[in-house]
Amino acid sequence: MIQLTSRFVxxxxxxxxxxxxxxxxxxxxxxxxxxxxxxxxxxxxxxSELDKAEAALRDMAALVAEALVAFAAELSDSRSTTSSFREFHLEEIPEEMVCDLFDVDTCEVVTDEVFLDHLVLVGIAINPAAKERVLALDFAIGADKPTDQLLVAVWDRNGTVTAHHES
Incomplete structure (x- = not known):
């Protein structure tokens, strides 16, 4: 591979x-x-391709906001990827850990808003040549105490955002 330089790494x-x-x-x-x-x-x-791909990261606030809008929209469907990710964190791990992850006293107060407020960006991946997964933003519940589960916002070449649950 030829030598390339990332403006970030x-x-x-x-x-x-x-x-x-x-x-x-x-x-x-x-x-x-x-x-x-x-x-x-x-x-x-x-x-040139790398520079162009990294230029898309100039407005991270907009990318994170777009990801959160996509996640919020999915929460209305109990069978969606985002709902499954949320339910995993509320039902599959001990309540004490849930309370610690979401900074609450009881699981019952983890509303959709509380859930979304605790998503933290922990990873960024770009693939300039891809058609299906050009950009991916990995989110976890709390960067300082994440589980091994990720909620990932994936952009394709057309700018369509989809949610994926990865571990």
């Missing part, structure tokens, strides 16, 4: 893999302090 070393990444100690424009940042590419990825 500096010189990229893909080694034998098609993914390079590093922690972002300062985050991107105030979001995701300590988040992981991954770049997916292969020998065809050019500096």
């Amino acid at each position: 500096g010189q990229l070393d893909f080694g034998d893999d098609s993914v390079a990444g590093a922690a972002l100690p300062a985050g991107v424009h105030g979001f995701g302090a300590g988040a992981w940042y991954w770049i997916h590419g292969d020998e065809t990825l050019t500096q």
